[in-house]
Amino acid sequence: MKKIVSIFIALIFGVISFAQDTPFDKSAFKEDKDGLKEALKNLKEGDKFYLQEPFADYKNAMPFYEKAYAFNPNNADLNYKLGMCNINTNFRTRALPYFEKAYRLNPLVAPEVKYYIGQGYHLLQKWDDAIKNYNEFASKNAGQPNSDPELLKSATKKIQECKSGKLLEKKPIRVFIDNMGKNINTEYPEYCMIMNADGSEMYFTSRRNTSTGGIIDNINGGYFEDIFYSKSSGDGWAPATNVGEPINTKGHDATVALSPDGSKMLVYIDDKGDGNIYESVRKGDAWSKPKKMDAIICSPYHESSAWYSNDGKRLYFISSRPLPGSKDKMEKDKDIYYVTWNAEKQKWDNLVRLPDNINTPYDEDGLFVHPDGKTIYFSSRGHNSIGGYDIFSTELRPDGTFSDPINIGVPVNTPDDDVFFVLSASGRYGYMTSFREDGMGEKDLYKITFLGDEKPPILNSEDILLAGLGQVIAEKPAEPIVSNRRGELAILKGTIYDDKTKKPLYAKIELTDNVKGEILAEFESDPVNGRFLVSLPAGKNYGIAVKADGYLFHSENFDIPKGADYQEYNKDVYMKKIEVGEVIVLKNIFYDLAKYSLRPESKTELDRLIKLLNDNPTIKIQISGHTDSRGSDEMNKELSKNRAKEVVTYLIKAGISEGRLKYEGYGEEQLIHSDAEIAKLKTEKEREAAHQENRRTEFKIISK
Amino acid sequence: MLKHIILASSLLFVTTGIFCQEDVKVLSQSEVEALKSQLPLAAETAYNDGIAALQAKNYTLAVDKFTEAINAYENFEKAYFNRGLAYDALNKNENAIADYKKTIELNKDNAEAFYKMSGVYEKLGDKENTLIYLSKAITASPTVVDYLYKRSTIYFQDNDYENSLKDLNEIIKQNPSYAFAYNDRGSINRLQNKLDDAIADYKKATLLDKSSKIAFNNLGSAYRKKGDYDLAIKAFDAAIALDKQFYLAFNNRGYARYEKGDYDGALADFDLTLAIKPDYAFAYNNKASVLLKQEKWNDVVKMCDKAIQLDANYGSAYYNRGIAYEMLRNPKQSCQDWSKAAELGIEAANSYYSNSECYKF
Structure with missing residues (x-):
């Protein structure tokens, strides 16, 4: 605490004293040779991590630099390094004062200092200041022999991001964003939450100290990833528990996706750097050992994210494979693909890369397919991102094309990475991974409550409409037209039983479009507990037939018109013998x-x-x-x-x-x-x- | 001589319409003389006593006296009619109908008897007969605009705007200075969302009757609905100038100010409304609506509480309080309020309830 206070005081002092760049040498610190010696030692230790190959270790460099800073806060190079340490760790928003001071002390401290000052403002959403500094960096460095072309390119993109931020900030979406609390989050990283369609169950990845084996990964530090589970309890979540074997192993096991009915889970397994998607199937409360997905999905390149369509007929996934048909075998940026389930061959088939209005030259990642059957959420560094990954949505149109992505808006999207977004079927609650300084440590899971369009009040008035009668008549109040753009569907769920024995029953659930007379999808109830869940996107008259061998079929009808409010139907089905x-x-x-x-x-x-x-x-x-x-x-x-x-x-x-x-x-x-x-x-x-x-x-x- | 004067004045009383706008019809001296010549003195005396009792609102005595008159002269049309009036006043509706019917039997063109009979049926909630006898009154005296006006109001109250409009147009044709008809036609146009027509009619009503606070208030409401808030406020000002205690106009002006975005002005008006009528739930709810816009969530809850205290079935107040509770991070309470509002017919609350997963609470 003392250290933080002294650094803060030093920063303030630095600002108001118009100090000069002070080197760490005897001429400047004649009267404190011991202090200087200690500071130089800390600088040296910090440099070991800062200059480490192939990647700098900013996190470990920072404490040494902070000690040196407490001794001499007016060294431009140290300020710059501390800025770099902060901007490359979880303390990104604290970097700006260091960069600004470094520049003030010595404008030539580093050619890219203006770029980082721009980034500091960018992260604080001070768009105009950020644009000004990015522009200054670009104009000073463009055409210079030693300038970094990647950084120049990045500055141009970041200017665009700031412009997008300015625009989106004018129309923020109405949300509450809440940390999911101690039942879910810990001081360790939690991320990538997945859940079933009715939001009753969720899984997420954590690198907490209770991970299987309790082993630390020496490559990137921290405990190995494990998958944890929690159940909805009233208006909160029950304390998370480790899902255990066979899903969790001593290695990295991370959540990818959950089918709408919660019967199938996709898991990411590192596979020695290749990165592949595996599938586990649930019967009752037991998960099967994850099985690697078909080769059409798991390429030699990196597959990091995937999600099932609501009818289970498509699997969308992210891959960094070369473009289909390309002779270039180099790994490229991550794009969204999908494959279709071939019922006849019982395998995934027909690989399609989503069109260029969705996939950009930048990375796409963090897929989520909403149970409404049409909306796909994903994160992208392209499009009109306001910085890093932003969350976007696109709609699968009836003709099979995808609408241009829409940035879901601020404050959900920030200039930092916003990924792993999932949304409840109703569209009311979203969940995402974020690092926030008021969190419980490292990345945490956050709940987003979407409040929708502003709810206008209803006023009332009365008049005496008929002059000959004194009767006061109330005007019919003007009610707002409510649209639930994020949750136009119904969920049908329940348990299938034998009518006589009342024991849970395995059955097939056939979903029909009554108007077109075509079978849309077929689902199954859990063979152990008889539970089922089916999502019914709006815009159809659904015929539902529950069929089991030796039983009469059971039929249900649900007419879910376009624009319908979200509904959840709980319907237990009692199958009758013939x-x-x-x-x-x-x-x-x-x-x-x-x-x-x-x-x-x-x-x-x-x-x-x-x-x-x-x-x-x-x-x-x-x-x-x-x-x-x-x-x-x-x-x-x-x-x-x-x-x-x-x-x-x-x-x-x-x-x-x-x-x-x-x-x-x-x-x-x-x-x-x-x-x-x-x-x-x-x-x-x-x-x-x-x-x-x-x-x-x-x-x-x-x-x- | 004295008796004759009373008879004349009582006949005058009989033929007075219930609406103030029409001139009183007075029997001519020759008609009075003709009637007198047929009447036995006992009938005349009892009749005049009955009229005096009727004027004194002693309806029981009036019934007795008119009965005496009828006993003395069995075809005494006026006595039947006036006894009908007395029975009507005593809410002896069956007797009143019987007397009006007898009156009509004695004189099939007695429009006033038809008219009065329709009034009894209206009192009994028998819309069909109300309209039948009103229509007969109109057929008997097509130029009495009061009958037309009465029928137009019955149609209006039955949401039969088409027929109401026909009668109002006929009134205006017969009497272009009948301000009530313009006002009411304006109201029909407003309900049918023909706001320009409504405004024209209300304006005409205010021109014909500059003292009509009702017409000025209605004009303001039509302007508000059209989105002409400044004109609405001006019209409400005029209504308030005519009656400083006209709480409806204060409330409506507050509404117009709210729509205009003048939240402080709106709050002031709703406070003035409540100063005149402290038990007016609408004003509390409207005040809550302004406070919602000002994001003063706790104050919204307080105002809605008051509105609900005054009217436990006030859907809009539950709806608005639900919004405030949502913003106060109390989803359980907001869901309960939206549920209640939906039950009371607020459709939007139903949507909020469904889309906010309220069934989980």
């Missing part, structure tokens, strides 16, 4: 309003029923029609009967023997929700949903 008396509601049979003709969207469900009847040729069924309680009893009865008859006609036309089919219309005689129950529901939406459940078509097995 037995006499069992009743199944056919939730994907649709009719026109007050009519009985079948709508084309019903085809998939009807075909499923036909398959069931063909697979079980001895069973006989009764189709029953039911209406809600609105409308007259007679009309409802007639309508429901005609609707049931229409289904039977469809089945007969499809070749099902008439003798196996009966139909009946019950009108409003067998309501699932009575009028009294509906009246007690709070909102119109809930009441309408209850009426909707009353309107149904069922089938019942009447003989086997």
Whole structure:
């Protein structure tokens, strides 16, 4: 503490005293020879680390330099070196005063000093000062024989970053950014959080002292990476635990991605510098030993990040491989690629590099594919980054192209690296890795609460609209139009059970686009605990069929229109064996309003029923029609009967023997929700949903 | 002589419309004489006593006296009508309807009886019959704009703006200086978002009746809705100048000032509103809205608390308080408030609830 105070005082003193560059020699310190000797010793020790090959060790050089600085704060070279130590470690924002002082003491201290002063301002988001210093550096060094061309190029890019920063700062996004606290973060580095779609479980990488084996990596210092786990508990996270073997080993094990349902995890394994992606599969609470992904993904080059698409049919990943078809075999900057799952060959296939409106000449990294099925978040040093890696989003359009990336904005993005961003399905909560000086030490995980557009207040007014009556009438308040651009989807989750035994069941969940009549994806429930989770991006009418061998299928329908608010549906499914008396509601049979003709969207469900009847040729069924309680009893009865008859006609036309089919219309005689129950529901939406459940078509097995 | 004078004046009383704008219709001396010649003296005496009781608001006595008159002269149309009025005042609605019906039976062109009967049905909440008898009154006397006006208000209250508008247009055609009709037509235009038409109508209403604080206030609200905040404020100023206690205009001027971005002015107006009407929940909520803009989250909560205390089912106040709690980092409370606001019909609160993962709390 004393040291910090003395350095601070020395800095201040240096600023106000217009000191001259003071060398570490006897002429300047005649009266303190011992002090000088000690300072020179510290300088020498610091230089050992500072000048280390092939890479400078700024972190270890810094304490020695700080001691020397306490003795002589007015040496331009030492100020410069301390600036370099700070800007290249976790104390980047503290570098500026050292560089400025170094320049004041000796403008020729280093040709690139103005560049670093610019960077110091850049990191503090003082855009104009940064641009001014970068420009001064460029104008002084351009065309000079000893100038560093890379640094000149970098200055040009950084000027652009500052301009982007100025623009984005004018429209900051509304967020809360919070350290995830001691249940997750420690004094050691934590980073790369991944989570399932409903945000109930998360994994992250940490280099804490409880890592497997407790061994320190001699190459880059710090404990070896391990993967840790935490579960959502109310409004926070439970204390993180090490996921253990077989995922964690004594080497580096780092998180990459988690499938939306949390059943598959991608892990990064260093593979002696090659860097590859491995996959582990969960059954119940046990993870399988990670298996290296197909060679189409794991090239001899570096693959650092990946994520599954919401339907599991694509895998996006980052690779530094040469451009496809290129003769140049040199490793290049990191780009985003994807491969497609070939169900027939049971392997990943068809490598595609994302187009140049996404991939830049700079690095892309830190992929995350949102469960909305269209938005991909990634970090890039290119585009309109405001410095280092920034987080961007792009949308996969229906025609297969990707929209131009959008910088997700400040204050989430900073002039430093902003990476490993993940977002909850609702779009409400994001998580990222960041180093902040008020953190718990090293990199920490941070939670970002996206507040969305400003929520405008609602005011109320009243008037006497009719002059002849004194009656005061309230004006209907102007409500804001709410859009949830980051979470246009629904999540359906639950557990599948055997209806009789109530034991969890393995089943396949088929997702259909009812309008197009095409199967979108197939998911599975966990064979141990029967759990499942499916994301339903907005803009479709989904038919969901749960199928298990020896059971009747179970159907659900979810209509998620474009622009819909985020919804989570918890739905446990009880599968019924094919037995006499069992009743199944056919939730994907649709009719026109007050009519009985079948709508084309019903085809998939009807075909499923036909398959069931063909697979079980001895069973006989009764189709029953039911209406809600609105409308007259007679009309409802007639309508429901005609609707049931229409289904039977469809089945007969499809070749099902008439003798196996009966139909009946019950009108409003067998309501699932009575009028009294509906009246007690709070909102119109809930009441309408209850009426909707009353309107149904069922089938019942009447003989086997 | 005295009796005759009373009879004349009582007949005058009978034919007075309920709306103040129309001239009183007085029977001619010859009509009075003709009626007198048919009436037995007992009927005339009882009738005049009934009129006196009616004027004195002694409705029970009035009923008795008109009954006496009817007993003395069974086709006494005016006595039936006036007894109907007395029953009406006593809320003996069935009796009042019976008497009005008898009046009409005796004189099928008695527009006032139709009109009064529609009034009883209105009191009973029977919209269908209210409109039927009002329409009959209008058919019987198409030039009595008060009947048209009454029907236009019934249509308006039933959200049948098309028919209301037809009646108002007819009134304006018959009597272009009928200020109420312009005001009400302005209100229909405003509700249908035809703001320029609404403003034109309200302006006309204020020109025809410079003392109409209602029309000035409505004009201000139409300007506010259109986004002409300065003109809105001017109109509310005029309404307030006519009535310094007109709390609606203070509240509405505050709203216009808020929309204009004059938050201090808005707060001052809402405070003035509350000084006049301390139990006005809207003003507390509106004050909270300004404080939201000023990011004074704790004060927002206080104001919304007061609004909710005054009206436990005030959706906007729950909605606004939810926003403040969100900014105060109290998501649980904000979710509870948005849930309640959604239940009370605020759709946006429903969206906030869903999109903020409130179901987790």
